[in-house]
Amino acid sequence: MSSETQKILSTDGIPLEESLKKAEKKNKIKAFLLVTPLLLFLIITYIVPIADMFSRSIDDKMVTNMLPKTYKAMEQWDGKELPPEEVFEAFYLDYKILVKNKTAGKLQTQLNYEKNGFKSVLKKLARKQKKFEEGNYKEQIMKVHKRWRNVEYWRAIKRRAPAYTYSKYLKGVDMYSNEDGKIVQVSEDRRIHRILWSRTLEVAFFVTLFCFLMAYPIAHLLATLPMKYSNLLMICVLLPFWTSLLVRTASWMILLQQQGIVNDFFVWIGLVADDNRPEMMYNKTGTYVAMTQILLPFMVLPLYSVMKTISPSLMRAGKSLGATPAVAFFKVYFPLTIPGIGAGCLLVFILAIGYYITPALVGGASGTLISNQIAYHMKSTLDWSFASAMGLMLLTGVLVIYWIYNKLVGVDNIKLG
Amino acid sequence: MALPKYTEPHYRIWHYFYLFVCGCVFFFLIAPLFVIFPLSFNAEEFLVFTDGMKRLDPDAFSTRWYKDMVYGTKNPWGLAAKNSFIIAIFATIGSIILGTLAALGLSSRHMPYKGLIMATLISPMIVPLIISGVAIFFFMAKVGLAATHLGIILAHIILGTPFVVITVTATLSGFDHSITRAASSLGSNPFNTFMKITLPLILPGVISGGLFAFVTSFDEVVVVLFLAGLDNTTIPIQMWTGLREQLSPTILAVATCLIVLSVLILLTAELLRRRSERLRGINR
Numbered sequence: 001m002s003s004e005t006q007k008i009l010s011t012d013g014i015p016l017e018e019s020l021k022k023a024e025k026k027n028k029i030k031a032f033l034l035v036t037p038l039l040l041f042l043i044i045t046y047i048v049p050i051a052d053m054f055s056r057s058i059d060d061k062m063v064t065n066m067l068p069k070t071y072k073a074m075e076q077w078d079g080k081e082l083p084p085e086e087v088f089e090a091f092y093l094d095y096k097i098l099v100k101n102k103t104a105g106k107l108q109t110q111l112n113y114e115k116n117g118f119k120s121v122l123k124k125l126a127r128k129q130k131k132f133e134e135g136n137y138k139e140q141i142m143k144v145h146k147r148w149r150n151v152e153y154w155r156a157i158k159r160r161a162p163a164y165t166y167s168k169y170l171k172g173v174d175m176y177s178n179e180d181g182k183i184v185q186v187s188e189d190r191r192i193h194r195i196l197w198s199r200t201l202e203v204a205f206f207v208t209l210f211c212f213l214m215a216y217p218i219a220h221l222l223a224t225l226p227m228k229y230s231n232l233l234m235i236c237v238l239l240p241f242w243t244s245l246l247v248r249t250a251s252w253m254i255l256l257q258q259q260g261i262v263n264d265f266f267v268w269i270g271l272v273a274d275d276n277r278p279e280m281m282y283n284k285t286g287t288y289v290a291m292t293q294i295l296l297p298f299m300v301l302p303l304y305s306v307m308k309t310i311s312p313s314l315m316r317a318g319k320s321l322g323a324t325p326a327v328a329f330f331k332v333y334f335p336l337t338i339p340g341i342g343a344g345c346l347l348v349f350i351l352a353i354g355y356y357i358t359p360a361l362v363g364g365a366s367g368t369l370i371s372n373q374i375a376y377h378m379k380s381t382l383d384w385s386f387a388s389a390m391g392l393m394l395l396t397g398v399l400v401i402y403w404i405y406n407k408l409v410g411v412d413n414i415k416l417g
Numbered sequence: 418m419a420l421p422k423y424t425e426p427h428y429r430i431w432h433y434f435y436l437f438v439c440g441c442v443f444f445f446l447i448a449p450l451f452v453i454f455p456l457s458f459n460a461e462e463f464l465v466f467t468d469g470m471k472r473l474d475p476d477a478f479s480t481r482w483y484k485d486m487v488y489g490t491k492n493p494w495g496l497a498a499k500n501s502f503i504i505a506i507f508a509t510i511g512s513i514i515l516g517t518l519a520a521l522g523l524s525s526r527h528m529p530y531k532g533l534i535m536a537t538l539i540s541p542m543i544v545p546l547i548i549s550g551v552a553i554f555f556f557m558a559k560v561g562l563a564a565t566h567l568g569i570i571l572a573h574i575i576l577g578t579p580f581v582v583i584t585v586t587a588t589l590s591g592f593d594h595s596i597t598r599a600a601s602s603l604g605s606n607p608f609n610t611f612m613k614i615t616l617p618l619i620l621p622g623v624i625s626g627g628l629f630a631f632v633t634s635f636d637e638v639v640v641v642l643f644l645a646g647l648d649n650t651t652i653p654i655q656m657w658t659g660l661r662e663q664l665s666p667t668i669l670a671v672a673t674c675l676i677v678l679s680v681l682i683l684l685t686a687e688l689l690r691r692r693s694e695r696l697r698g699i700n701r
Contacts, residue, residue: 024527027525027527028527028528028529030522030525030527031522031523031525031527031528031529032522032528032529033522034518034519034521034522034525035518035519035522035523035528035534035538036522037515037518037519038515038516038518038519038538038578038582039519039534039537039538041515041574041575042537042538042540042541042575042578043537045553045556045571045572045575046540046541046549046552046553046556046575047537047540048556049552049553049555049556050544050548050552052552052555052556053548053551053552053555056555214442214445215442217435217438217439217442218439218442218443221435221436221439233443235683236443236446236447237446238683238686238687239447239450239679239680239683240446240447240449240450242632242679242682242683242686243450243675243676243679244635244636244653244656244672244675244679245636245638246636246638246653246656246657246660246672247450247453247656247672247675247676248449248450249660250453250656250660250664250668250669250672251449251450251452251453251672252449253660253664254452254453254456254464254664254669255449255452257464257465259465260465261452261465261466293445293446293449296442296445296446297446325428350543350545353545354544354545354546354547354548355545356545356546356547356639357638357639357657360661361657361660361661371545371547374547374548374551375547375550375642378551378554378643379642379643384555387551388551391547391548391551391552392548394545394547394548395544395545395548398543398544398545399543402543406536
């Protein structure tokens with residue numbers, strides 16, 4: 001190439017470089033436009049609502065909106081001694097409106113969370129405030145109940161002033177911030193959520209382990225058998241994979257019931273007495289067995305696709321160099337399957353950690369997982385902000401695992417069947 | 418897998434043990450499905466094998482639960498099946514259109530931020546269903562689509578598209594782009610090129626992705642539980658309610674039908690996979 005080469009021009013007189021850049025840009029836009037419909041659709045209907053769960057989970061505007069004048073008056077108050085007359089007046093005016101609109105009950109409940117015994121104090125005030133005279137509200141309110149003289153109660157109101165709170169997240173790990181604003185654990189007999197978290201992790205871990213132990217040999221068999229046999233056996237993996245989750249759960253409910261076939265078999269081989277059949281459903285055993293069977297194909301398929309690429313001559317080479325089959329397996333074959341193991345384990349773990357249907361049907365009380373708790377708060381207690389908080393905590397965990405998965409295997413390597 | 422003649426005895430034993438373990442696992446995988454089939458023909462209302470069934474007495478078998486499934490007055494299976502098919506078909510069409518377009522864009526080497534966009538597009542597959550359910554419910558409630566068919570269809574499109582994106586992207590990875598350029602150079606417009614050249618070649622991937630989307634929608638219960646009203650009941654919802662309240666043989670009859678359906682889908686998917694491999698083999 002000579003240095004005096006002029007810029008190469010395309011037929012329409014524009015330098016080629018520019019023209020190429022233009023074409024590249026056009027292609028970029030074209031590619032992006034193809035993705036746009038789905039991307040926009042997902043962002044609007046899915047990504048934004050998930051982000052919205054966050055604002056819902058920290059939202060605490062209810063009390064703030066119910067006592068607007070009080071919180072305005074409280075801005076000046078340092079919280080050390082009883083608040084001044086203006087605060088009392090503002091509170092009286094706010095509360096009067098609430099009682100008139102019959103929404104005082106919500107405030108009573110909310111403030112009772114903050115300080116035990118607040119409900120009765122507020123109820124008494126609701127009855128007496130009708131006879132209040134104008135002016136000197138501090139005296140009049142304090143006369144209604146002696147607890148109004150206790151600064152603790154006013155501090156409890158002030159604590160609810162911020163429009164946002166992270167208390168739902170604390171509740172999710174069985175903690176709360178007490179009257180002094182310190183974060184403490186709830187009493188021992190009420191720590192249900194921590195049990196659920198650890199149980200969810202435990203079930204996900206053991207289901208992954210069981211799946212791995214069962215999937216490894218059969219994936220190996222499928223990968224090494226001649227095509228015509230392995231295709232037939234592959235159906236045993238793919239048919240459950242394509243079958244409805246509820247159908248498979250139903251079949252486990254039939255198998256594991258007390259008069260079921262598994263118990264019949266145990267009685268027949270003499271493992272248990274006929275009148276002492278073990279309860280295998282509605283507990284953790286049922287959850288483990290059913291979840292392992294349901295998630296097993298998700299472990300077999302990635303393992304199989306990796307094992308299929310390993311040449312059998314590698315093992316033979318190892319053996320011909322003097323390795324025993326066991327050594328050849330652990331030094332040659334096993335390390336080559338690690339990508340498949342990683343993919344399968346993380347896939348099963350992610351699926352297991354968010355499982356809902358099977359634990360709800362065969363889990364009973366001792367087999368329910370964190371997802372069941374979220375559904376319970378969504379459908380029964382209607383504490384949606386708490387359900388959102390727990391959902392996001394679970395999601396964070398899953399995203400961390402997904403990130404590791406991406407680093408180790410790459411998202412593009414997900415294979416389906 | 419025959420062992421060579423010179424295999425030492427303890428390896429021989431080990432090998433048979435390995436085959437035995439594999440057999441047990443295959444049994445564990447497939448056997449539960451076969452329990453449902455005979456019990457759905459039970460003449461009694463119990464979900465156990467009666468003595469008559471063990472003797473293979475013809476009187477112990479009947480098709481009454483299938484009749485109950487179709488004609489039963491209290492049974493909402495007809496409505497549920499209709500809803501399920503309508504929702505699944507529209508969700509599949511939506512997933513295929515959106516997913517295929519996105520996959521075409523993603524497979525272009527000009528695509529910017531490929532990794533990030535791919536991660537976003539397949540996120541509904543990774544996020545636990547319960548969280549998707551909660552989020553989608555909040556959205557649908559806000560825009561007034563809760564307890565409508567449209568809302569459920571949209572929700573299932575969200576859940577179904579990742580499968581289409583993945584399968585079509587995989588098909589396109591072996592795609593020879595010079596043939597589309599050849600078509601353009603011969604005067605074909607982009608739309609015609611897509612319909613006549615690209616689509617027939619990626620069709621196996623599109624259809625198998627569509628099958629995934631169909632099965633996902635047809636089998637989906639978590640999100641529907643949040644979204645469905647009384648008129649939107651689907652087969653999975655009915656099964657869920659039935660399994661929670663009372664396991665009746667009618668459910669097993671439905672389950673048997675679903676297993677037959679999944680066998681059909683499995684066969685279609687398998688045929689498509691082979692065809693796709695053959696087609697891609699030609700391209701290389």
